[in-house]
Amino acid sequence: MIKIGIIGAGRIGKVHGEGVTYGVKNAVVKAIADPYMNADTEKWAKELGILHCYSDYHQILDDPEIDAVMVCSSTDTHADISIEAIRAGKHVFCEKPISQDLNKIKEVMEELKKSNVKFQVGFNRRFDHNFRAVKSAVEAGKVGDVHLIKVTARDPEAPPVEYVKTSGGMFLDMTIHDFDMVCFLSGSKVNEVYAAGAALVNPDIAKVGDIDTAIITMKMENGAIAVIDNSRQAVYGYDQRAEVFGSKGQVAVANDTGSTAVLSTVDGITGEKPLYFFLERYMESFSREVSEFVDAVVNNSEVPVDINAGLQPILIAVAAKKSLDENRPVKISEIQF
Template sequence: MVNLGIIGTGRIGKVHIKSIRTRVKDAVIKTAADPYMNEETAHFAKSMGVLHTTTDYREILEDPEIDAVLICSSTDTHATISLETIRAKKHVFCEKPVDHKVARIREVEEALKGTGLKYQVGFNRRFDHNFETMQQAVAAGKIGKPEIIKITSRDPEPPDINYVKVSGGIFLDMTIHDFDMVRFLSGCEAAQVYAQGANLVDPAIGEAGDIDTAVITLQMENGSIAVIDNCRKSVYGYDQRAEVFGSEGMVSVDNDHPSTAVLSNCDGIIGEKPLYFFLERYMDAYGKEIETFIDAIEHDKETPLTIRDGLMPVIMGLAAKKSYEEHRPVKLSELM
């Protein structure tokens, strides 16, 4: 049985609390910490089997009974708390991104060296049943040598404009998941990024210095080409599809839907919209990533998403940003 502490009980923290309660057998959350911990959240946490709540995350770091920490606080604290947790000799599960700065992630990488501690980054989509099956097909050689990797990722609604302002921009906030997906599906690193972007959804996003629509092309090290298309607003809901095309075939995944029900009437043949957003679509994946993290701790396995998997998508995101700003393809080596 692994004793966990969880730092940050906002939306994603609550997701983890719930999925640990209902899915992860070998873990118990001893303490949940949040500077804004309120009665409602504390009540929720207790109903989900959390033994203790606090406003001070240091209680978790200092608790010798706690083996591992889930960092679900705001992005700007991820690296600092990661370093503190490592110093406290506890395993770390850190939500993405570890940081927006390469140097800060490298600090965490350095701090981990020789500790034997597990460190897992929260790219939950790798644990989705669709993308997992897809990756296994590619890795098993079912499509031969990958040649074109395509990822579509569109949100049902843009985030609050105040969030947009501190998000680090679309490439580090939204596309970062797709950069991870490209690495996961292709099994190799990107060499160069070219980003074309536009502000089409909401002028406020443009005024905040960001874009909301983008197509990003990646030259991969194995010679294949990847392309990602993103939009902050899709009226039909969360659109998360991918295809990997190779010398021997193609594997593609479609969206998930609430049901397979199809209505045929005088208007056409009408299926349901996709599951609305990431909480609906990836609930199982959130459970599976923590199960995997617990398993890595209990059986001393490598976590499937190490600090390097936290680093590379940030570099790709920074390269995309630079590409968009300078209107040219940017090599990853320029940023490393």
């Protein structure tokens, strides 16, 4: 039974608090820290049996009983807190992205070289039942050599322009999951990326230098070609699909819905919309990724998403932004790291 401290009590920190408590064997959350710790969070923690609520996360790092920390703080603090945690000898589960600053990631990597702790990045979709089914089929050779990878990812509603301003841009904020999925499903890295994008949902997003709609093409190291289509606003809900096509066929996954109910009336044959957003859609994957992290800690085995895997989508996102800005295909090797 390992003891976990959660750093950051925002939405994702709470998701992990509940996920570990109700869905992860061999682990318990001992403490949670947040600079804005308040009575509501304390009440929530008490109900889950979390013993300590701190406003300073160093109290977690200083607790010798705590084996592992989950870094769920704001993105710009992920790398520095990770480094502190590694130095304190804690295993680290770090939410994605590790950092938007490639130098910071390098620092974390160097710190890890000097340490024996486990470090896992929170690309939860790799643990989703649908995407795992695709991955399994590909690995089992059911589609043969991979030729095409297609990922559709559309959010149900665009974020406020204020959020967009500080988000790092759509590629780093939203598409990063899809870049990871392309690598995961193909079992290959990206060589070159070409991005076409525009602000079609909300023109104000263009005013702050971002886009909300994109088609991104990637040439993979193994010769396959991948494509992602993104929109910040699919009014029918969170659209999360993927296809892998190869020499022996194709495997594809469609959206999950709340039920299989189909209503047939004079107006047509109508099924349910996809599950609304990532909390509804990917809830199980959040506890599964932590379960595998805990297993890696307990068994001293490899984590399923290491820092190199966590780095790739960031490199692709940076290259995609460059491609968009310069309207040309950009090689990953052009990105300084």
